[in-house]
Amino acid sequence: MKNLTYEVNKSQIYLKEQDDAGDCAFMIQAKTNDALNRLRQMKIFFESDKVSTDILFYPQKDKVYQVIVRKEVYTAFIVHLFQLQLLKTVQWNGIA
Structure with missing residues (x-):
């Protein structure tokens, strides 16, 4: 999304x-294994959501996940990555 970095x-x-x-x-x-566990926690969290198709997780090999995120829940997904300390910063751009 252009307004969120x-x-x-x-x-x-x-x-x-x-x-x-x-x-x-x-x-x-x-x-790291810790990061992998955090991704697994996030997968469980979003799969327990009422609308389970908002965010789809596809495990790959070598500790990789392909994740499809609907634009309506993009911000929630990014904030959750931040909460799990997988992102260092999150910032709105062009918001006065």
Whole structure:
């Protein structure tokens, strides 16, 4: 999203974001077992949501998750990464 920027905690994860037909697709690779456990916690948290198709997690090999995030819940997803200390900063841009 253009109005929200973040800084990845590079000691914990590698993260790549791209647009995917109106949604956002993330490739997230855990660099530590602790980060992998945090990603698993996040997966469980969002899968327990009332609308289980808002965020879809697809485990890959080598501690990688492909995550599809609907634009309506993008901010909640980013904030949750921040809460789990997988992001260092989150900032709104152009908001007065």
